Amino acid sequence: MPTGDESGGTARRRRRGRRPAGEDTRTALLEAARAEFIAQGYDGATVRVIARRAGVDPAMVNHWFGGKQGLFAASVIQLPITPDEIVRRLLDGPPETVGERMVRNFLAVWDATGGGQFTALVRSVTSMDLAAQALRDIFVQTVFGRVVAAVAPDQHELRATLCASQIIGLGMARYVVRLEPLASADVDTLVRTMAPNLQRYMSGELD
Structure with missing residues (x-):
C-alpha cells in the first residue's frame, strides 16, 4: 500500500497529463508539428509550443526525431498522396490534356486540406534549406520531371521547371497569400484559364 508521499507523487504525475514515450507520443508530435509548421512556418514554430500542443515533454522531440529539423522533415515533407500516384494521374489520359489534369489534380489534393503541408513548405522555404x-525534389524531379520525360518532345528540364513555377505559384496565391479572386475561384475557372499555359510548357513550342 503506498505511503502518503508515494500517493502524492503518483497524483502529481497523473496531473501532469504527459503521454507515455510510445508510438502515440510520436503520432501526437507529428500532428501538432504539422499544424504549427503550417500556421507559423519553420522559424515561427518552436519545439516547446509543439510539445505543449501534443501534451508531451519537449525532450520527446529529440528522442523521436533528433530535433526540430527532423520533426519538420517527418511531419511536413510528406504528400497526402504519393508522388507515384500523382504521376499516374497526370499521365492517365491523352498527352494533349495533361495541363488540365495538372490543375485539377493538384487543386483536388490541396483544396481537401486547405493547402496542408504545401503551405508549411512555402512558409518555411526562405529560412529552411x-x-x-x-x-525542388517533389515538383521538379519527382513529379514534373517524370511527366515531361513521358510526353514532351525536348527541353525536358526547362519544361519541368516552368510547370513547377506555375503550380507552386498557384498554391502560394491560393493558400498562402490568399490572393483574390484566385483564392476562392472554382476549379473549372482555374482549369480553363491556367491549363492552356501549362500545356504549352509541357509539350508546345517554347521558342
Whole structure:
C-alpha cells in the first residue's frame, strides 16, 4: 500500500497529463508539428509550443526525431498522396490534356486540406534549406520531371521547371497569400484559364 508521499507523487504525475514515450507520443508530435509548421512556418514554430500542443515533454522531440529539423522533415515533407500516384494521374489520359489534369489534380489534393503541408513548405522555404530542397525534389524531379520525360518532345528540364513555377505559384496565391479572386475561384475557372499555359510548357513550342 503506498505511503502518503508515494500517493502524492503518483497524483502529481497523473496531473501532469504527459503521454507515455510510445508510438502515440510520436503520432501526437507529428500532428501538432504539422499544424504549427503550417500556421507559423519553420522559424515561427518552436519545439516547446509543439510539445505543449501534443501534451508531451519537449525532450520527446529529440528522442523521436533528433530535433526540430527532423520533426519538420517527418511531419511536413510528406504528400497526402504519393508522388507515384500523382504521376499516374497526370499521365492517365491523352498527352494533349495533361495541363488540365495538372490543375485539377493538384487543386483536388490541396483544396481537401486547405493547402496542408504545401503551405508549411512555402512558409518555411526562405529560412529552411530543407523546405526549398523538398519543393525542388517533389515538383521538379519527382513529379514534373517524370511527366515531361513521358510526353514532351525536348527541353525536358526547362519544361519541368516552368510547370513547377506555375503550380507552386498557384498554391502560394491560393493558400498562402490568399490572393483574390484566385483564392476562392472554382476549379473549372482555374482549369480553363491556367491549363492552356501549362500545356504549352509541357509539350508546345517554347521558342
